[in-house]
Amino acid sequence: MLRFLFRRDLTESNVSRFVRHFSLEANSVQKKQVPVSCNDSEDNSKVLIRFPSKFYQHSFDSFESMIAKEKSDAKSYILIEDKTNGKLDSIPKEALEKILDSSITQMYKYHLGSRGYCLVKLDDYENFADRNNKNFQHQSFPVYARMFSLLPNSLKLIKDELSTEPVVIPDLLRNRKCWLKFIHEKNNMDSNEFIDNLVNSVLLNEVEAKLRFFLINQFEELLCTGPFNRCQVYPFGSSVNGFGWNQSDIDLFLTPETLKSPKDNAYGLTSASSQNIAGDNNDTKRVLQMLHGIINEFVPAVKDVNAILMARVPIIKFDSIASGLNVDLSFFLDSRDSGIDIAHVLYEYSRLDVRVVKLMIFVKLWAMQQGITRSAPGVWINSFGLMMLVVHFLQVRSPPLLPPISHLNVIYDPYQASVTKQTNDLCYDYKTPFMTLLKEFFDHYARFEFENYGCNVSDGLLIKKPSSNSALYIQNPTHRYLNVSKNVQNTELAKLVLIARASHDIISRGDHVSSLLKPFSRKSINIGDLY
Known part of the structure; x- marks a missing residue:
């Protein structure tokens, strides 16, 4: 029974229920199913190629089709x-x-x-x-x-x-x-086989992905009724960005459907509606307070439902019993503020080259094991900031592995820099072994002049820091006037540099790559240099 x-x-x-497709310009990278030549040259370094991937979430034609199909x-x-x-x-x-x-x-x-x-x-x-x-x-x-x-x-x-x-x-x-x-x-x-097994054990597989989308549909059916019947629930973050861990939280946002304006109605009729919502934090808090009561009282198989309304981005946190995962639910009047565009960008990057996936996953595990990142917010770099460091390294190394974000045509950017290199001026690296890339990554940030320069991932450029108020400057690709690592303090940045230097030395002397995932002793990284 x-x-x-x-x-x-x-x-x-x-x-x-309507499933929205996120719009892209016609020449977006994700639309291209064959290698895209930068010019007529036969040189493979002048061709931006998407390699076949064995990972489940890379089996879809595009980011939009993955979300719509799932x-x-x-x-x-x-x-x-x-x-x-x-x-x-x-x-x-x-x-x-x-x-x-x-x-x-x-x-x-x-x-x-x-x-x-x-x-x-x-x-x-x-x-x-x-x-x-x-x-x-x-x-x-x-x-x-x-x-x-x-x-x-x-x-x-x-x-x-x-x-x-x-x-x-x-x-x-x-x-x-x-x-x-x-x-x-x-x-x-050997180190390469170890990396392959490590990545396969961490990335979302089919059952983990299906379970997440089942829960998304469940929440949408239970929440998007009554006053929220013109809203939808969408995932963002690690559940859909192509680099998702099987133990990552489920990040969701509730957003209204895109509706026609009254002038589009030939009969001049509009529906009666509630008071206007400006979309500021006070409105977000009111909406989340209502959702908190619904989730706490009526949604099955959840526990520890908490509304965290005083955060910079107010959310509802709860545990999903049927998945064993934590869920963060936010509300955005405009879906572009949610982080869905960044998830789209990362998804495109994850499909370009398997070495990108390996490097991103390994660096995230390395940073977590060495205490560079932590699960709680604080004065250290967060997971997103770390991912942007990986992206920037792969953009500015010579030759690059990744194009600038602005070349993907995923994010609407009115501030696109005029000095951005054109795609046909870039040569891409398809030959460097993964272990060499990892060694280069550690060396790059062990030597990086953080006091003078910052990272512009939108244009793939090294830029002068606009201010000395922040130890680390990573320009926000969706809101260029913001620094995604503004919270990072000097001691935490110095710790990252010291551990990167020690990691580079370990690889250089031929030690097994697994040793980088074992917490270093204070002596091995000269932790006293921080104080």
């Missing part, structure tokens, strides 16, 4: 929690179809520690929903959701169909930490 956790009535408008597919999924003491693991597809009385297109079984789940894609979700809209837990508030509990009496229907073969079900909690064993176990792999 299946039982709903909550209930909400389905309507045709909810099922066919959100569309998620409308056919349900999530089943095992309440049968582990018997769900042994239920084959045909037997589960008998329990659901529905044809299954795809299914993903997974564990979160002792809890078992199955993410199921149904061939006809609407028919299933019509037949199963009254099975609720006793005394629960009847709000419809796509999450079910599989109870022991369900097994009566299929008692002779349970699989007797050993079944290996992935434990997502264990998998999200398995990269640690590569560091601490005796390593017989």
